[in-house]
Amino acid sequence: MGTQKSGTPGRGDGRRVDPPDVPGGAPASLLEPAAVGDLLRILREQGYRTIGPTLQDEAIVYDEIEGLGDLPAGLTDRQQPGEYRIEERSDDALFGYNLGPRSWKQYFFPPSLRLFAARRAGRGFEIEPPDADPPALALIGIRPCEIAGLDVQARVFTGGGHVDPWFAAARERAFLVAVQCAQAAATCFCGSMSTGPRAERGFDLALTELLDEGEHRFLVEPGSARGREVLAVLHPTPAGPAERARAEAATRRAESQLSRSVDGEGLPELLEAALEHPRWAEVAERCLSCANCTMVCPTCFCHTVEEVNDLSGERTERWRRWDSCFSGEHAYIHGGDLRPSTRGRYRQWLTHKFGTWHAQFGSSGCVGCGRCIAWCPVGIDVTEELAALRVGSDRAETAETEEAT
Ligand code: SF4
Numbered sequence: 001m002g003t004q005k006s007g008t009p010g011r012g013d014g015r016r017v018d019p020p021d022v023p024g025g026a027p028a029s030l031l032e033p034a035a036v037g038d039l040l041r042i043l044r045e046q047g048y049r050t051i052g053p054t055l056q057d058e059a060i061v062y063d064e065i066e067g068l069g070d071l072p073a074g075l076t077d078r079q080q081p082g083e084y085r086i087e088e089r090s091d092d093a094l095f096g097y098n099l100g101p102r103s104w105k106q107y108f109f110p111p112s113l114r115l116f117a118a119r120r121a122g123r124g125f126e127i128e129p130p131d132a133d134p135p136a137l138a139l140i141g142i143r144p145c146e147i148a149g150l151d152v153q154a155r156v157f158t159g160g161g162h163v164d165p166w167f168a169a170a171r172e173r174a175f176l177v178a179v180q181c182a183q184a185a186a187t188c189f190c191g192s193m194s195t196g197p198r199a200e201r202g203f204d205l206a207l208t209e210l211l212d213e214g215e216h217r218f219l220v221e222p223g224s225a226r227g228r229e230v231l232a233v234l235h236p237t238p239a240g241p242a243e244r245a246r247a248e249a250a251t252r253r254a255e256s257q258l259s260r261s262v263d264g265e266g267l268p269e270l271l272e273a274a275l276e277h278p279r280w281a282e283v284a285e286r287c288l289s290c291a292n293c294t295m296v297c298p299t300c301f302c303h304t305v306e307e308v309n310d311l312s313g314e315r316t317e318r319w320r321r322w323d324s325c326f327s328g329e330h331a332y333i334h335g336g337d338l339r340p341s342t343r344g345r346y347r348q349w350l351t352h353k354f355g356t357w358h359a360q361f362g363s364s365g366c367v368g369c370g371r372c373i374a375w376c377p378v379g380i381d382v383t384e385e386l387a388a389l390r391v392g393s394d395r396a397e398t399a400e401t402e403e404a405t
Pocket residue numbers: 293296297298299300353365366367368369370371372373382
């Protein structure tokens with residue numbers, strides 16, 4: 001695949017990557033928790049399908065929500081490598097958790113999508129058009145790193161010469177209600193990837209949940225003209241310096257809780273030079289090649305296409321389905337599998353995500369959400385693996401220099 005860069009954003013051309021507007025000093029205001037329910041109602045009346053956090057099977061996952069009662073009030077998540085647990089909070093926070101296993105990519109890059117169908121017509125065939133009409137979605141509670149993840153996928157799916165019509169239309173229509181992070185999970189490392197814990201752009205509205213000093217309110221910042229219009233209907237009260245300071249303190253608290261990081265300095269070059277590093281074999285001893293990390297990752301985009309023929313041979317459908325660089329079939333070409341070993345698969349994943357992605361798409365492929373750490377069944381931690389590769393490479397470089405002198 002050739003190098004792809006994001007195009008100039010434009011309305012209606014199906015190639016928008018950046019948000020329609022940026023905050024530009026728009027004044028913040030305050031909403032009571034009940035007004036979040038009103039916000040959902042208004043967005044639904046405007047034709048949006050409202051998607052937000054829900055508690056399902058002991059995890060917080062995004063799904064359709066209709067009102068305040070659908071939100072996971074008073075719940076939080078505790079995460080560690082290979083571990084995710086729901087716990088009760090001591091307050092009624094509506095967004096008092098971090099990230100669950102499902103990212104928003106399922107709505108922009110569906111796990112399974114019919115691309116087109118073909119029907120026999122005489123000696124030829126007729127093509128039925130692709131399913132490229134996604135609903136207008138309002139994403140309630142999208143986090144700063146997840147906005148960054150959407151931007152990364154926008155560069156993949158709309159930034160080059162071939163625009164994915166589903167992704168472009170879904171992104172164009174989406175209304176983003178961000179929630180600034182007031183706490184960090186032990187698996188988060190957005191700070192070192194410059195993707196959080198506060199979003200400055202990319203949203204229509206951004207909420208900061210204020211829970212200190214016995215209060216429960218939301219500081220709201222509009223980030224687009226659409227956001228300002230919706231906010232006006234809610235009749236918020238102006239926020240004063242004290243509330244703004246409390247909102248800043250909340251995101252500073254999240255920042256201070258970040259315990260993991262990735263040193264991005266020269267990382268693509270380091271990974272390119274570390275292809276024969278012994279660490280790949282060590283991590284392959286633990287890795288199950290299960291593909292969990294790529295399924296939960298908000299930016300992974302590997303997919304395969306399948307032909308589904310009917311029994312009469314009159315009609316066929318072409319489907320696109322999620323795949324993974326960890327799957328045996330993904331690297332299969334005529335004559336065999338390019339990457340038969342777990343060592344090769346893990347190395348491909350990490351070197352693409354943190355290395356060659358830069359040359360291909362102009363940024364890192366990682367936004368520091370930490371999902372791959374929490375949902376790896378054996379607790380493999382990308383931050384630890386990258387640090388180990390760096391230390392080893394430094395030693396290798398020193399040894400080479402000493403040999404040369
Ligand atoms: S590589 Fe891991 S931490 Fe980075 S974006 Fe993907 S799931 Fe999140």
